[in-house]
Amino acid sequence: MAEQIIKRLIDDIDGGEAEETVQFSLDGVPYEIDLSSTNAKKVRDSLAPFVEHARKAGGGAAGGRRRRSRAASSRERSADIRAWAKARGIKVNERGRIPATVVEEYERAH
Incomplete structure (x- = not known):
């Protein structure tokens, strides 16, 4: 007996076909939304002026105070990286080290 499972993303805004899952964070709360390429572009375009003047949070010693412990973070x-990669069809293991190339792609996208 064969089984075929089809995963189809639905645009959370207009109910049409979605091409990607967009992840973002606001006030320390992470969000993700499935969007068509048109709606994803609208989100990115509307956030672009803010992103242009923002700085990346966390990271190095100069990253400021941390709200979470380093291990939890x-x-x-x-x-987050695994979910982002899976949404784009990039194969990553459930546990263990994430390949540097995947981390770099994630950072470029965010």
Whole structure:
């Protein structure tokens, strides 16, 4: 017996076909939304002026105070990267080190 499972993304705004899952964070709360390429572009274009003047949070020693412990932050970041990669069809293991190339792609996208 064969089984075929089809995963289809639906645009959370207009109900049409979605091509990608857009992830963002506001006030420390992470969000993700499935969007068509047109709606994803609208989100990115509307945030562009803010992103242009913003700085990346966390990272190095000059990153300011941390709201979460380093270990919790690292686990959450890894989970975010894995979810982002899977939404784009990039194969990543559920556990262990995430390949540097995937992390670099994630950082470029965010």
